[in-house]
Each structure stands twice: as structure tokens, then as C-alpha cells.
Amino acid sequence: MKKTEQLYEGKAKKVFNTEDPNLLIVSYKDDATAFNGQKKGTINQKGIINNQMSNFLMQIIEKDGVPTHFVEEINERETVVKRVEIIPLEVIVRNISAGSFAKRYGVDEGIVFEQPTVEFSYKNDDLGDPLMSPLHAIALKLLTQDEMDKITDYALRVNKILKEFWVQRGITLVDFKIEFGKTVDGTVILADEISPDTCRLWDTETGEKLDKDRFRRDLGGVEDAYFEVMRRLRENDK
Ligand code: UDP
Numbered sequence: 001m002k003k004t005e006q007l008y009e010g011k012a013k014k015v016f017n018t019e020d021p022n023l024l025i026v027s028y029k030d031d032a033t034a035f036n037g038q039k040k041g042t043i044n045q046k047g048i049i050n051n052q053m054s055n056f057l058m059q060i061i062e063k064d065g066v067p068t069h070f071v072e073e074i075n076e077r078e079t080v081v082k083r084v085e086i087i088p089l090e091v092i093v094r095n096i097s098a099g100s101f102a103k104r105y106g107v108d109e110g111i112v113f114e115q116p117t118v119e120f121s122y123k124n125d126d127l128g129d130p131l132m133s134p135l136h137a138i139a140l141k142l143l144t145q146d147e148m149d150k151i152t153d154y155a156l157r158v159n160k161i162l163k164e165f166w167v168q169r170g171i172t173l174v175d176f177k178i179e180f181g182k183t184v185d186g187t188v189i190l191a192d193e194i195s196p197d198t199c200r201l202w203d204t205e206t207g208e209k210l211d212k213d214r215f216r217r218d219l220g221g222v223e224d225a226y227f228e229v230m231r232r233l234r235e236n237d238k
Pocket residue numbers: 090092098099100101129175176177197198199200212
């Protein structure tokens with residue numbers, strides 16, 4: 001599969017058309033941004049790690065019954081994916097309080113929930129990705145009620161799969177963000193990426209942060225954390 005013209009360049013990825021109208025090629029960059037693009041930087045080799053990690057996890061998820069956009073990894077930074085129209089919602093699942101949740105409700109980070117939460121943000125940079133209720137998303141025709149039910153169900157299934165996967169590798173899945181898209185025939189599938197850019201991953205023993213919070217909060221050791229997560233991902237099940 002060959003790239004043709006560039007379709008889009010985002011903060012962390014470029015997307016290209018291919019000769020097949022139903023397939024795109026995603027190319028992962030080392031660029032990192034936070035706080036709606038206000039903080040910018042580079043995380044050396046991040047594009048390689050995020051590409052490989054996302055593809056690995058998408059394949060596990062697909063095997064467990066949630067359809068994804070993954071088609072084929074073509075090199076260390078590039079992957080063929082199904083063309084979708086992205087549903088403009090960030091779907092956030094949380095197992096433990098952190099980040100904007102802790103801030104919004106004035107609680108500590110690290111409160112372990114008895115059951116996971118699901119919330120939605122409207123993907124709109126100009127508005128700063130505001131929190132959005134499911135009924136507001138449906139009122140704005142971003143998706144239908146059936147599609148909302150489906151992505152909520154998929155998000156919780158993805159949480160179960162990933163939580164279990166990381167537990168076996170000494171990592172606690174705190175929270176994550178995923179995105180869904182619709183294929184040409186209207187099927188809802190998991191799209192975008194799953195990586196330390198989009199998940200909070202804490203070392204189960206030490207509590208050390210092994211994700212993008214190291215970049216957001218200037219904690220140092222950003223590259224080392226991404227490499228460590230990749231190393232654990234490749235570990236055989238304990
Ligand atoms: N997240 C993301 N992209 C965003 C916002 C959040 O990937 O634009 C991820 C983030 O890495 C974390 C989870 O979603 O794993 C929950 O993030 P939160 O709402 O706490 O926001 P933050 O504190 O990152 O602003």
C-alpha cells in the first residue's frame with residue numbers, strides 16, 4: 001500500500017490517502033503537545049512507540065470482539081487503517097481519579113473507583129474540548145442514541161481488556177481516552193490511537209507515572225517512561 005496525497009496533519013500524526021479509497025495511512029510523529037496545544041515539545045522516538053503499541057493493543061481488542069481501524073503496520077512509524085469519519089467525541093474511561101476529574105471535583109488523585117466511569121468531551125479545539133453529556137451529543141446530531149449506547153459498551157469492554165493486560169505487566173490503568181469512527185457503510189469502529197499519550201499508566205508497585213503526565217507536568221524521564229511501557233508490553237504474561 002502506498003501513500004498518495006496528505007489528507008491532514010494533526011498534533012501527533014499525519015494522515016495520507018492511499019490508492020484504495022477505503023484505506024488511509026497514518027504516520028506517527030515525535031511531536032508532543034499538551035493543554036490544547038499551549039505546551040509543545042518533542043519526545044524522542046515517541047512516534048515509533050505509539051505506532052507499535054497502538055497496533056499491538058488494537059489487535060488484542062479486535063480479537064476480544066471490539067472492531068478497530070487497524071489493518072497493517074507497514075513500518076515502525078506507519079500503519080494502514082480503515083478510513084472512517086471520526087465521531088467528534090473524546091470517550092474517556094476512568095478507574096482511578098486523576099487529571100481533570102480530580103481538578104473538577106476538588107478531590108485527590110488516586111481514589112480507586114468501585115466501577116469505571118465513562119464521559120465524553122466534544123472534540124473542538126476552539127472551545128477547548130468541553131465536557132459533553134450524551135444527550136447533548138445526540139441533540140447536536142454528532143451521533144445517534146444507538147451509536148452512543150454502542151460506543152459506551154465498547155469503551156467499557158476496551159477498559160476491561162486493557163486493565164487486565166496491564167495488570168499482568170505491573171501497570172495500573174488509571175484512565176484513557178479513545179475515539180470512534182464510522183466506516184463508509186456506517187459501522188462504528190475504534191479508531192485513533194491507544195498509547196502513553198492517551199492513557200494514564202502507573203507502575204503498580206512504585207506508583208511512578210509512565211505516561212504523558214511526565215511531559216505535561218515537567219517530571220523528566222519522559223522518553224524512559226515510554227520505553228519502559230513498551231518493554232513491559234512485550235513481556236510475556238506473568
Ligand atoms: N486525554 C487525551 N487527550 C485529551 C484529553 C485527555 O488523550 O485531549 C487522556 C489523558 O491522557 C488521560 C485521560 O484522557 O489518560 C483523561 O484525561 P483528563 O480528562 O484527566 O484530562 P487532562 O488532565 O489530561 O487534561
